[in-house]
Amino acid sequence: xxxxxxxxxxxYKDVSKAISNREADVIQHLAEEQVKAGANILDVNIGPxxxxxxxxxxxxxxxxxxxxxxxxxxxxxxxxxxxxxxKLATNRVVIxxxxxxxxxxxxxxxLAKKYNAQVIGIALDSSGVPLSRDKRLELAVKIVAKxxxxxxxxxxxxxxxxxxxxxxxxxxxREVMESIREFRMLCNPSPNTVIGLSNxxxxxxxxxxxxxxTFLVMAMASGLTAVILDPLDKELMDAMITAELILxxxxxCDSFLEAYRxx
Amino acid sequence: MPIELIREKYAGAINTVEIGKSSSPxxxxxxxxxxxxxxxxxxxxxxxxIIAYEILDCPPDDWPENLKxxxxxxxxxxxxxxxxxxxxxxxxxxxxxLESMHPDKGRRNVEASIATLKAILSLSxxxxxxxxxxxxxxxxxxxxxxxxxxxxxxxxxxxxxQNNYKTLxxxxxxxxxxxxxxxxxxxxxxxxxxxxxxxxxxxxxxxVMHPTxxxxxxxxxxxxxxxxxxxxxxxxxxxxxxxxxxxxxxxEAWKTKEAKEFGKVQGINWEITTAxxxxxxxxxxxxxxHPDAAKxxxxxxxxxxxxx
Numbered sequence: 001x002x003x004x005x006x007x008x009x010x011x012y013k014d015v016s017k018a019i020s021n022r023e024a025d026v027i028q029h030l031a032e033e034q035v036k037a038g039a040n041i042l043d044v045n046i047g048p049x050x051x052x053x054x055x056x057x058x059x060x061x062x063x064x065x066x067x068x069x070x071x072x073x074x075x076x077x078x079x080x081x082x083x084x085x086x087k088l089a090t091n092r093v094v095i096x097x098x099x100x101x102x103x104x105x106x107x108x109x110x111l112a113k114k115y116n117a118q119v120i121g122i123a124l125d126s127s128g129v130p131l132s133r134d135k136r137l138e139l140a141v142k143i144v145a146k147x148x149x150x151x152x153x154x155x156x157x158x159x160x161x162x163x164x165x166x167x168x169x170x171x172x173x174r175e176v177m178e179s180i181r182e183f184r185m186l187c188n189p190s191p192n193t194v195i196g197l198s199n200x201x202x203x204x205x206x207x208x209x210x211x212x213x214t215f216l217v218m219a220m221a222s223g224l225t226a227v228i229l230d231p232l233d234k235e236l237m238d239a240m241i242t243a244e245l246i247l248x249x250x251x252x253c254d255s256f257l258e259a260y261r262x263x
Numbered sequence: 264m265p266i267e268l269i270r271e272k273y274a275g276a277i278n279t280v281e282i283g284k285s286s287s288p289x290x291x292x293x294x295x296x297x298x299x300x301x302x303x304x305x306x307x308x309x310x311x312x313i314i315a316y317e318i319l320d321c322p323p324d325d326w327p328e329n330l331k332x333x334x335x336x337x338x339x340x341x342x343x344x345x346x347x348x349x350x351x352x353x354x355x356x357x358x359x360x361l362e363s364m365h366p367d368k369g370r371r372n373v374e375a376s377i378a379t380l381k382a383i384l385s386l387s388x389x390x391x392x393x394x395x396x397x398x399x400x401x402x403x404x405x406x407x408x409x410x411x412x413x414x415x416x417x418x419x420x421x422x423x424x425q426n427n428y429k430t431l432x433x434x435x436x437x438x439x440x441x442x443x444x445x446x447x448x449x450x451x452x453x454x455x456x457x458x459x460x461x462x463x464x465x466x467x468x469x470x471v472m473h474p475t476x477x478x479x480x481x482x483x484x485x486x487x488x489x490x491x492x493x494x495x496x497x498x499x500x501x502x503x504x505x506x507x508x509x510x511x512x513x514x515e516a517w518k519t520k521e522a523k524e525f526g527k528v529q530g531i532n533w534e535i536t537t538a539x540x541x542x543x544x545x546x547x548x549x550x551x552x553h554p555d556a557a558k559x560x561x562x563x564x565x566x567x568x569x570x571x
Contacts, residue, residue: 250496250501251450251451251454251492251493251496251501251504252451252454253451253452253453253454253455253458253503254451254455255455255458255459255462258458258462259454259458259501259503262458262461262467262502262503263500263501263502263503
């Protein structure tokens, strides 16, 4: 499972404050802790409060790269901001993200081709969030086909069927699971599938971690290959490790949690 | 239509373990592969599998005659026996089994065995594997003393098991030896023993795994599949299975009636075929007994490595 750590996001007050005050140690600590807990990629999002998006994003990328070696997922609606930061990236980056809208895809895949980046493609378009697996599949096909036109291999795509809050759209969870299964069968090599896990429990109270980890395990059983989550949630990571074991991705031993963390 | 072969490429590698004083020209490296044995189009095999000649710290009274006679009179003196392996048969590595200290085999005192080991070292300059008696209680008494006496030699000491690893791991850590982690043809336990040993602060990159094997004719397919499964897991990144393998071919082969009771040639062939099968399964150190079998297997390894 590819773990994309979500904690460097200006939506969080401490991160937002650290960005505006240029508190490198706060950001670097978050980067190191997430990687130590098992993140393979770190999502970088300056959040809604930035007054100087370009400089803030570039500062984040440089600050993070001073302490960890993992690839970054550059998370912004502004492609110019992503491109400026890509120039500073020492590893291959993930562009987070494109929708299935033609204009957006053209721009994102052009950029991805130019910088050899991976792309998160969200199964959604200007008509809104799809509410059926068929609509999701239709949008996913559009993304894969468009990417292929730019010479981007399906395994460099992360298709996101959009996990929705369980207290808002309960019936969508099963649709998402089925979509994950269908996305994986779209082509060979299979595209990666990804979800933003914390969406699932957004707005719920009392059992957020339990909701997230149960959803994750079910999504993994449906073929999920990547996930955006809080890697510092140890119970969540334990559930992920156990699910990988049960899916026969790793060889069992009595200390399997520890074995995974020594990988 | 031409047939296109499918080539696997892996990201992981087997650990490289050094045995013997690093200052010595005879020090050996094992492991380091990035692919299955001899598939040179798929991965590298920087170190050839190594044969270790097995000797005892006492005369091998229990060995079958057709095996014992291959060494002649020197088997009565372990140091001379070791020297003969090196001088006459080109042994690059010795494996000394401390059988004489076993409670059922005379329980010789540890000083006498250490003196034997020192005598072997003084006559033969090749690296050494040292195995305890196989009796947990006795091994926990003797191995710390043996380990200390060999401090600085960078030996490979064995064996640590799931239920008895602490003493040996601590002593190998203190005296700078590599360690053999033993498991009963069970990949899950193999991984667990590696974790238990590394939890003691012992460097996992110095562990060599003994997966427990068998002889030709006694379930080789199962052993092969266990070793292959461990290897494939290591190649896709499981560091707790990325250890080189040691296999005790001589011990396994010469236990069988097929090797003991059907004349000298069949015994030798039994040991050769068992060794070759386990090398194909990924064995890095092959501990052998009959010098003719060992020589044949060495030729086989050289021939296979020559294709690289």
